[in-house]
Amino acid sequence: MDIRIRKATADDFKTIWPIFQAIVSAGETYPYATTTTQEQGEQIWMNSPMATYLAEFEGKTLGTYYIKPNQPSRGAHICNCGYMVATEARNLGLATTLCRHSQRVAVESGFLAMQFNLVVSTNTAAVHLWEKLGFAIIGTVPKAFDHARLGLVDAHVMYKQLIADS
Amino acid sequence: MDIRIRKATADDFKTIWPIFQAIVSAGETYPYATTTTQEQGEQIWMNSPMATYLAEFEGKTLGTYYIKPNQPSRGAHICNCGYMVATEARNLGLATTLCRHSQRVAVESGFLAMQFNLVVSTNTAAVHLWEKLGFAIIGTVPKAFDHARLGLVDAHVMYKQLIADS
Numbered sequence: 001m002d003i004r005i006r007k008a009t010a011d012d013f014k015t016i017w018p019i020f021q022a023i024v025s026a027g028e029t030y031p032y033a034t035t036t037t038q039e040q041g042e043q044i045w046m047n048s049p050m051a052t053y054l055a056e057f058e059g060k061t062l063g064t065y066y067i068k069p070n071q072p073s074r075g076a077h078i079c080n081c082g083y084m085v086a087t088e089a090r091n092l093g094l095a096t097t098l099c100r101h102s103q104r105v106a107v108e109s110g111f112l113a114m115q116f117n118l119v120v121s122t123n124t125a126a127v128h129l130w131e132k133l134g135f136a137i138i139g140t141v142p143k144a145f146d147h148a149r150l151g152l153v154d155a156h157v158m159y160k161q162l163i164a165d166s
Numbered sequence: 167m168d169i170r171i172r173k174a175t176a177d178d179f180k181t182i183w184p185i186f187q188a189i190v191s192a193g194e195t196y197p198y199a200t201t202t203t204q205e206q207g208e209q210i211w212m213n214s215p216m217a218t219y220l221a222e223f224e225g226k227t228l229g230t231y232y233i234k235p236n237q238p239s240r241g242a243h244i245c246n247c248g249y250m251v252a253t254e255a256r257n258l259g260l261a262t263t264l265c266r267h268s269q270r271v272a273v274e275s276g277f278l279a280m281q282f283n284l285v286v287s288t289n290t291a292a293v294h295l296w297e298k299l300g301f302a303i304i305g306t307v308p309k310a311f312d313h314a315r316l317g318l319v320d321a322h323v324m325y326k327q328l329i330a331d332s
Contacts, residue, residue, distance in 0.1 A: 033239035073199035074312040075284055075321070112318075115307060117283070118241055139305015139323045141281060146240040152278075155241070157305050157323055 003094065005101050008052040008064065013042045015061035016054060019086045020045060027148030029123050030082070034148070045082075050109070053101065055094060062089035065098045067105055070115045079111040095126075099133050103162060112163045120145045121154040135160040169260065171267050174218040174230065179208045181227035182220060185252045186211060193314025195289050196248070200314070211248075216275070219267065221260060228255035231264045233271055236281045244325075245277040261292075265299050269328060278329045286311045287320040301326040 008016065020041045024032045032044060046052050049066035056062065063085040069076035081102045085094045106114055114135070119127055121140065131137075135158040144155035174182065186207045190198045198210060212218050215232035222228065229251040235242035247268045251260045272280055280301070285293055287306065297303075301324040309318035 027240060031237045031239055031241035071197045071284055071310070073197055074193060074314075075197035075310055077312060077318075078307070078310055112309070115310075118237060138307060141244070141304060141323070141325060142327065143278070144237070144241055144244055144281075146243060148240075152243075157307070159307060161308065 003055050003057050003062070003097060005053055005055045005098070008046065008054045010042075010046060012052075012054055012061070013038075013046050016045065016052075016064045016084075017041055019061065019064060019084050022087060023084050027146075029120050029126070031118060031145065050079075051105070053098070053105070055098060057089075062086045063094045063098050065102050067102055067109070069111075070117070077111060078113045078115050079106045079109070080115055080117065081106075095129055096133065099130070103133075103160075107162050113159060113161045116156075116158040118144060119156040119158050120147065121156055122147060122150060127156065127158075130158050130160075133160070169221050169223050169228070169263060171219055171221045171264070174212065174220045176208075176212060178218075178220055178227070179204075179212050182211065182218075182230045182250075183207055185227065185230060185250050188253060189250050193312075195286050195292070197284060197311065216245075217271070219264070219271070221264060223255075228252045229260045229264050231268050233268055233275070235277075236283070243277060244279045244281050245272045245275070246281055246283065247272075261295055262299065265296070269299075269326075273328050279325060279327045282322075282324040284310060285322040285324050286313065287322055288313060288316060293322065293324075296324050296326075299326070 017038050025034050049068040052066045054061050054064045065083040067081045070078045070080035083098050137156045138159045139157040141155050143152035147153045183204050191200050215234040218232045220227050220230045231249040233247045236244045236246035249264050303322045304325045305323040307321050310321035313319045
């Protein structure tokens with residue numbers, strides 16, 4: 001598959017929204033409310049982050065990620081990203097492709113490391129994928145996520161250094 | 167000392183600002199830019215949080231804290247707080263008083279736990295105080311804070327369960 005990853009523009013959110021809504025309304029991986037509107041989703045995914053990217057195949061949006069500093073100024077050298085893949089594009093390695101792309105963008109943007117703040121512990125596919133890509137669980141917050149089916153479950157803080165110590 | 171703790175109103179920020187500015191401009195404990203303006207400070211400390219409290223003695227503001235959900239909807243049962251104490255009021259136990267007050271407010275507001283995301287590891291007085299008050303270091307983010315004097319130093323994620331399991 002000849003997947004193209006490019007920066008998303010404001011106009012692209014209409015193609016991202018179905019992916020966002022399907023994932024958020026499932027309530028199993030992201031903390032955003034099940035009732036998040038398209039306008040709120042655009043604020044979360046497009047406007048608040050530093051940049052948003054999308055992956056497309058034959059003109060169809062199959063995945064997306066955002067990148068932003070994880071903290072203000074004195075903590076802004078570590079970035080945070082979130083990834084979403086369309087249901088019909090699962091198990092094709094697209095999350096891997098998106099995460100590797102985001103790491104390159106992070107380095108080019110001057111970030112030294114990447115941190116995920118709320119990796120839901122029951123989302124084992126994600127936990128294993130991030131570990132395979134070099135992220136480590138550096139902490140686990142007890143019952144940090146209210147899972148739609150399972151109730152309160154733990155969430156991991158995961159971290160990867162992107163630039164080697166000099 | 168008969169310290170009074172009360173909810174801060176918009177008009178109170180002018181008495182909070184000198185405390186905020188002294189702490190932020192030192193660049194040793196909070197990530198906000200040294201150059202943060204009063205208007206930006208008000209946005210950070212008063213407008214973004216769910217609520218802000220101040221401690222006053224004989225009409226003078228000596229300390230302050232904010233409280234807010236640490237994550238959106240499915241993670242909004244854990245709160246986050248930040249505390250600041252005026253230089254002239256250090257070592258009087260005011261941070262302890264503020265933190266205990268914030269825990270009561272958290273419980274009354276329905277939060278189940280409290281999380282600090284960026285406790286600077288070199289701020290040992292704070293780390294020890296939070297530990298004494300029942301918080302545990304549940305993770306350490308390598309070089310997460312750009313300390314004004316020391317450069318990149320580690321920061322801890324700290325956590326305390328407020329409501330016992332039923």
